Structures are given as structure tokens and as C-alpha cells.
Amino acid sequence: MLIENMTTTEFSAGLKKTRTVIVPIGSTEQHGIHLPLDTDTIQAVDIAQAASEQRVLFVAPPVHYGVCRSTAQHPGTIGIRTLTLKLLIMDIVSSLYAQGFRHIVLLSGHAGTTHMATLVDAGEELLGLYSDIFIAVIKEYDLAVSAGKGLLETPGDSHAGEIETSRLLHSHPDLVKGTSPAEYPSFPQGILVRDKQKYWPGGVWGDPTKASRTKGKLLQQRMADKLCEMIAELERMET
Ligand SMILES: [Zn+2]
Structure with missing residues (x-):
């Protein structure tokens, strides 16, 4: 159930079936x-x-902004501060709680x-703040890495590489504009660098040339299955 497409009547009816909502971030x-x-x-x-096609649950409208450090200077990155993100998430979840939701999945x-x-x-x-709320904070990338066992060819692939390119090739092929060179950046340990592009010029971490639509489809299926397992566990929590 996608909240953004529902009427207020449909929303109320949905809440009689589940108190679980995913907030995509x-x-x-x-x-x-x-x-x-x-x-x-x-x-x-x-x-x-x-x-949401496998389980009865709500999906909230997504948050399109996050905290971006290492890509902050690359053209097109529009980030927010940690305090802004924290307060935004707390406001959204507090409102969801007031509406009756009790199982909240922050899916990043x-x-x-x-x-x-x-x-x-x-x-x-x-x-x-809320004694009867249950919250999961799930990093999608972790789901992708475990879903990619035996499937992915690029060790350490993480950003705009084999995983993300495969997934977009499967779900939104029209949005993939060719490919980028493989890149494995290295930032100095412990030191915060001012000129981030100097250490990460191409903005890729991994090898997008190893991507395929087939891999994207399999990743998507396995990730959705794993996410559903985690939500089932969240819904079984009692304290
Ligand atoms: Zn990404």
C-alpha cells in the first residue's frame, strides 16, 4: 500500500490490516x-x-535527501546535515506513530x-519516546551484498558499480546512460580530507562494466525476500 497514492479512507482501512510501514530513505x-x-x-x-507485494504493509513517501560526505563536492550531490536528517526522521516517525503505526522500517x-x-x-x-514502538534501521546495501553471494564478480563493490548498475538496468533501464570506468578509491585512514574529489575523481566504487539486467533482477528478488523476513521478525517483537 503506497501512502502517496491512497485516499484518507483507504488509509484508514489499511490500518485495520497492519501497523507496519516502510520509510524509504x-x-x-x-x-x-x-x-x-x-x-x-x-x-x-x-x-x-x-x-509490499509479498506482505501486507504500508510504504511511506520516500525521503530524497541524505547525509553525503565523500560525494559532497561532485556535481549534483545535494545533501543535508546530520541534525536535519535526525529531526526529519523523528518528525516523520512521530507522525506515523500518531496515525497508529507501531512497526517502523527505516530502509536506507x-x-x-x-x-x-x-x-x-x-x-x-x-x-x-514511545514505549510501544518497534523500529528497524536497514541498510539496503547489506541486503544487496548478501543477496549477491555467488552472483557478483566485483569484490568491494559499493557505489555506482556492479550492484547499483545491475539493479537500475533491471528496474529503470531508461535511466542508465552507458557505463563508467571501474574505480577503487582510497581515502587516508582517519584523516578528514577537504578536497574529496581529489581522492575519488570518478565517483564510482567498484566495476559497473560487470553489471547486467539478469543480476539486477535476481538481486531485487532476493533482497525483497530478505527484507520480508526481517519485517516478519520485527512484527514478532514484543518488548
Ligand atoms: Zn547509491
């Missing part, structure tokens, strides 16, 4: 020279919708470490 961020800036949001929405298509830590921080604070 993405980013607006460069993804090499071949994938759209909205890639992370598209992927989170795709998997959320696939899960963007995998940045600071971004994910912010979602966990928001989730922990929400657990303290």
Missing part, C-alpha cells in the same frame, strides 16, 4: 557518470514496493556511514 547524490542522482531513493522505493538506499549512524541515533531516541 535515499539521497540526491552523484553516481558515476552513468546513473541518475536519485539512484539510492529509486532503489529503496523499489525494494519497499516489492516487499544510501549507505554512508555518517548517514546510517544518524538514522540509528534517531531510531534510538524514538524508542525512548
